[in-house]
Amino acid sequence: MKRNIVETRHGEISFLDGEGQIPVVLLHGLGGMGNVFFKLSGCIPKKYRLIFPDLLGHGHSKSKSADVTIQMQRESIEDFIENLNLKNPVIGGHSYGGWVSLSYATTHQDISGLILIGSAGTNPTLATAGESEIEKFLNQVVAVNKSNDRDTMRNIIMNNNKEDIKIGEDLLKKIKIPTLILWGSDDPRIPVDYGVKLSKEIKNSKMQIIQGGGHNIHYSHYEEVCKSINQFLEPLFP
16 A cells, blocks of 8 residues: 545645555544554455545644544545545544544435444543543553644544534434444443444444454454455445
8 A cells, every 4th residue: 555645625634545446435543543444455355445544633644723623524535535536435434533434424425335433423522531531542642653743632532522513313314325334342432332323323234243342343353344344345346
């Protein structure tokens, strides 16, 4: 995979780009980078063009503002997809990236499929856990990825706590595209019940629970995740 850059209205999006023909855009979780999905690139068929962006304020991407919101992330992905001329892509994400993907899917019907991995967007956010948990999380994401700006990460956490940006049932019911929901049975951050709720509200969806999996099943249980994604994609692109 090669790393490239696309300019959007909210800043530069750096991304890893594969060589296939069918675009599959996967968005990482809060504090992560696109390369968290790298294990999947070895077990998904080569006909799929795997694209792993760094979201605004993360990794190698550069946001014009430190005050990043879900709407800004969605708009930057809109520009990203348009600038790369990706036609009817599959879009998906993990945790915070799933939230951005959900937001995108509620406003765009021109995507071929949606993949949600332990997705945020309907659950209580980190901000509700209190200052000590926020500080613990910030220490972790800055230590793991030196490119992450601490103030930007804090702003994102606090912006995520605004109720009006949550993905409510009315918005979930608007999603008509084929949707795959993957969840770890033992996810401590976003319990599996939130995935079950998503599967009930998104009509054209299929859910698979990865037994023994935590919050990062795309890494810890990547072979099972790959198998599920492949089975989901094959009927869409026979």
